[in-house]
Amino acid sequence: MIPRLTAAGPGRHRYKELPVANFPGVDYMEIDSLFSEEELMIRQTVRDFVDDEILPIIEDANRHEKFPAHLVPKMAEMGLFGSTISEYGLPGLSHVSYGLIMQELERGDSGIRSFVSVQSGLVMFPIFAYGSKKQKDHWIPLLAKGEAIGCFGLTEPDFGSNPGGMRTNARKDGDSWVLNGAKSWITSGSIADVAVVWAKTAEGIRGFLVEKDRPGFSTANHMGKFSLRASVTSQLFFEDCRIPAENVLPETSSLKHPLSCLTQARFGIAWGALGAAMAVYQTALTYTKQRIQFGGQPIASHQLVQNKLAWMITEITKGQLLALQMGRLKDAGKLKPHHVSMGKMNNVNIALECARTARDMLGANGVSDEYPVIRHMLNLESVKTYEGTHDIHNLVIGEAVTGIPSYNPPMTAEAERQGTAKAEQAEQAAKR
Ligand code: TGC
Ligand code: FAD
Numbered sequence: 001m002i003p004r005l006t007a008a009g010p011g012r013h014r015y016k017e018l019p020v021a022n023f024p025g026v027d028y029m030e031i032d033s034l035f036s037e038e039e040l041m042i043r044q045t046v047r048d049f050v051d052d053e054i055l056p057i058i059e060d061a062n063r064h065e066k067f068p069a070h071l072v073p074k075m076a077e078m079g080l081f082g083s084t085i086s087e088y089g090l091p092g093l094s095h096v097s098y099g100l101i102m103q104e105l106e107r108g109d110s111g112i113r114s115f116v117s118v119q120s121g122l123v124m125f126p127i128f129a130y131g132s133k134k135q136k137d138h139w140i141p142l143l144a145k146g147e148a149i150g151c152f153g154l155t156e157p158d159f160g161s162n163p164g165g166m167r168t169n170a171r172k173d174g175d176s177w178v179l180n181g182a183k184s185w186i187t188s189g190s191i192a193d194v195a196v197v198w199a200k201t202a203e204g205i206r207g208f209l210v211e212k213d214r215p216g217f218s219t220a221n222h223m224g225k226f227s228l229r230a231s232v233t234s235q236l237f238f239e240d241c242r243i244p245a246e247n248v249l250p251e252t253s254s255l256k257h258p259l260s261c262l263t264q265a266r267f268g269i270a271w272g273a274l275g276a277a278m279a280v281y282q283t284a285l286t287y288t289k290q291r292i293q294f295g296g297q298p299i300a301s302h303q304l305v306q307n308k309l310a311w312m313i314t315e316i317t318k319g320q321l322l323a324l325q326m327g328r329l330k331d332a333g334k335l336k337p338h339h340v341s342m343g344k345m346n347n348v349n350i351a352l353e354c355a356r357t358a359r360d361m362l363g364a365n366g367v368s369d370e371y372p373v374i375r376h377m378l379n380l381e382s383v384k385t386y387e388g389t390h391d392i393h394n395l396v397i398g399e400a401v402t403g404i405p406s407y408n409p410p411m412t413a414e415a416e417r418q419g420t421a422k423a424e425q426a427e428q429a430a431k432r
Helices: 037-063 071-078 095-108 110-130 133-144 256-290 303-331 337-361 363-367 373-385 390-402 413-431
Strands: 150-153 169-173 176-187 194-201 204-211 217-221 233-244
Touching: 037 071, 037 095, 037 110, 037 373, 071 110, 095 110, 095 256, 095 303, 110 133, 110 150, 110 176, 110 194, 110 204, 110 256, 110 373, 150 176, 150 233, 176 194, 176 204, 194 233, 194 256, 204 233, 204 256, 256 303, 256 337, 256 373, 303 337, 337 363, 337 373, 337 390, 363 373
Parallel strands: 150 194, 169 194
Antiparallel strands: 169 176, 176 233, 194 204, 217 233
């Protein structure tokens, strides 16, 4: 029986007692003292699930590029999908608890965390926040129970960092919308029952719910990935795909709506990446204390090796504090998208550097999937790119501190000439 997560509160029961963990956790500076008892219990419950259900199967799933679909009902039974929602019988957990869930899942594998991030933050969130009552009543319970899988289609072959340029479009035709275009690199695309698809309309960018069996909608998987192999990534194609008018998310009208969904998922990634970092740090620590070279000494006795471990634990500890402050701000309703950019950018970056360092510390064993390090390292290459690349988040932080957006390249000579002419005209007009 898998314990179901609930937020403690009047009339709500507690989940299982803290058992002895397989994974001891990484807590260099008593950061656990900053979590509530409830948050620690939720973390422990998911930690046990990862140890018992994910770690035994994940290398095989990764090696054979197979999504472990049998985990979906188990994760649903635990209440892992849409866990911060408090309606529809969902647990209404705090955002810190949600972050800890993501941390533990990604300690297992970034692809499993990704599945839960997409289902919760990119599918249930937009339906819950921007959907009609009918859409919510239909989809939220199905998605929560894992009886329906969702995906989020924003990226296109020619528009990744700049989704505002998207070409996918939707035209109103009587009682229908007709969609044309393509999306690429979509997590869970071909296994999804419903796709949340973002398209340009005459009234701006809007979200649409496209069920998998709609004529004109098809998918094809991206093959040959060396990263996130236990996760399905697909292209979505829309050729005169007709859906009922009621399938539009009524409260969506501009780019800020898909971007607001990304803020939810990026928050989870900032926590999740710490889980991957903890997994590779723990592996490197254990390995280097056991591995003997040169005169019977474990390699952990060498200063160069200790320097690497010291760097890793320092960065993980700083990342934990960053994630926790983000979580407390989110629970207080004060978290801003540019805060989340810092968390996603920093924590994924340090996790990837920890994984690369751990890979080196394991020597030849570091390139084998007998250890989890190379899998985490390759997964984190995708995590650094998706949900806003490392550099896009740097630019978001740059804009927050300077007030100057710098996503577009410097002006071309022609644009500069036109801008100067316009400024001169305005100056002349002001003088008259
Ligand atoms: P910009 O003019 O800056 O913004 C347009 C409107 O949106 C608002 N906004 C946000 N709102 C909520 N959350 C955010 N994170 C927001 N960022 C911006 C903004 O205030 C504005 O509102 P308003 O009222 O003035 O209209 O838009 P821009 O076109 O200049 O783009 C800015 C930029 C580059 C930061 C944005 O396009 C961006 O974030 N690009 C990265 C794209 C991206 O992250 N794609 C991810 C696709 S999903 C995915 O990867 C899933 S991976 C699987 C997993 O999650 O595990
Ligand atoms: P590009 O935007 O082409 O960027 C290429 C490089 O150029 C990057 O280094 C970038 O930082 C840099 N760059 C771009 N613009 C600038 C600039 N203005 N200044 C400086 N540097 C710049 N998308 C979804 O919609 N849904 C999903 O479920 C989803 N899942 C994914 C799963 C995986 C495994 C992967 C790999 C991707 C997924 N994506 C998904 C797509 C992902 O969000 C995009 O890959 C990401 O936003 C980057 O877009 P791009 O790949 O087109 O890179």
